[in-house]
Amino acid sequence: MALPMWFRCVFGPKLQRIHRSPDQTRPDGRTGRRGWLYQPRTLEKHTDSILGVASALWSLSYYSSPLLLCYLYRKGYICSSKLVPVSQYVGTVLVCLLGVACLRGLGRWRNPDYLQFITILEETKKNHTPSNKKKLACYSFDFAHWPADFSWREVSSPKLSKGGVSLLKPEPKHRGAADSWLNSVRTLPCHVISFLITHSFGRRMLYPGSVWLLHKAISPMLQQGQAKLVEEYEGERNKLIACDGNEIDTMFVDRRREGGPNGKTLVICCEGNAGFYEVGCMNTPLEGGYSVLGWNHPGFAGSTGVPFPQNEANAMDVVIQFAVHKLGFQLSDIVIYAWSIGGFTATWAVMSYPEIKSVVLDASFDDLLPLALKVMPDSWRPLVTHTVRQYMNLNNAEQLCKYQGPVLLIRRTKDEIITTTGPEDIMSNRGNDLLLKLLQFRYPKVMTEDGIRAVRHWLAATTQTEEVSVYNSYEVDDDWCTSVLLSYQTDRETHFPWSVGEDMALEGRRQLALFLAHRYLRNFETTHCTPLPISEFHTPWRLQ
Incomplete structure (x- = not known):
């Protein structure tokens, strides 16, 4: 023996x-x-x-x-x-x-x-x-x-293809000469170089949390954070098997038994490119008394695999299936909360599961490409564009526009990571573009050239005092804007895009554009990596 x-x-x-x-x-x-x-x-x-x-x-x-x-x-x-x-x-x-x-x-x-x-x-x-x-x-x-606690095979997910892989929308292919055999041969070197860049330093630059040396350096901190979640919050660690075979490390804190006002709502947290649930954004909703489910990207800490977009989507899919079929939450009780690059899996989740209650995106961006171009030489522009679109197409805005539910964007006014020219230029913050693209899709008649100009004027404010001053300078009547939207919602279909504002005067469209921008986006005067306090974690605006 x-x-x-x-x-x-x-x-x-x-x-x-x-x-x-x-x-x-x-x-x-x-x-x-x-x-x-x-x-x-x-x-x-x-x-x-x-x-x-x-x-x-x-x-x-x-x-x-x-x-x-x-x-x-x-x-x-x-x-x-x-x-x-x-x-x-x-x-x-x-x-x-x-x-x-x-x-x-x-x-x-x-x-x-x-x-x-x-x-x-x-x-x-x-x-x-x-x-x-x-x-x-x-x-x-x-x-x-x-040992595995849950597998994607235990349920039949409508988001999976016949082969068992959650599908991302492929990039559209251009017809004509671009599809010719000669062009394929001509662009073959570009494809090879893009592949090598992505699978060598490119993926590690984008997701440094998957680098073994970084994980080894911060492992004592991760152990401390995990101990706190298990011993103080009675967290439950679970291993989920995604449809691509990756093992996803998760932590669940159940507050339903405590009887608090937020305990029956589950917040699923999506971490940043060097974030782990042990020390990441999971702590913010925990302070608010929510039930929380955190998970690590493929290749991060206990999770296996590599954090490519398809693997990320597969991991997000099994996390949601676990929350519904194993933990017993309804999709209408789930809020997706993401920080930074976690906005990709968050927007994929609400696009794929439109019944989800709401989504909160903190310090996130609309598209990876502009941020990738800013750190590479201009001469590399065609290669960078091809590499991002082919292998790392984090198109958050496109995915978010397919979701019909409540959205809250948190913009950090001193953000140094998702700005294209520097933290001193707040108008280069890609959170602005995420907001504008969402509003332009949902309210195209309101977000005309004048409406966009008014919102940009408001976004240029760097302090809360300036923000209030710009908002008041347009004499926005909140009650009037609410009544206009409620009247439209009552008389017509509520699915976006809405045609509200098509017969409205210029002044009314400006007011409505600023009113909507103010409801969808909140400013937080800090840098990119500052933990979000619970006082800044709000329920997204819902018209009622």
């Missing part, structure tokens, strides 16, 4: 933290809601350090392999006579590392905390019952070994 247990300890996951449970006490004998970091014994501690250094060296050599191979080739080391000794050396190193792993297993086998954990893990894998899962939730460990 001892040999199989030792074998499990050798190949078992790394245990990071023990969350307190009724049958456990801290190593110092104290009790309380807080857990404690797992304390490996001397043998396990040192062998684990050796294996950690080996893993880091392997990662560095993997990323630097093109340069390393070129160097070895120029020095004449890549030849049959020298490859044999190198292969023997590599084999010796692998045998030594296997021996170190066996010694680490021996150290774990002598630790009662690890033995208890590995026993619970094996029992949960065999019999995934709620009681076993509750016991397993008392431990934080390598998420790759966490």
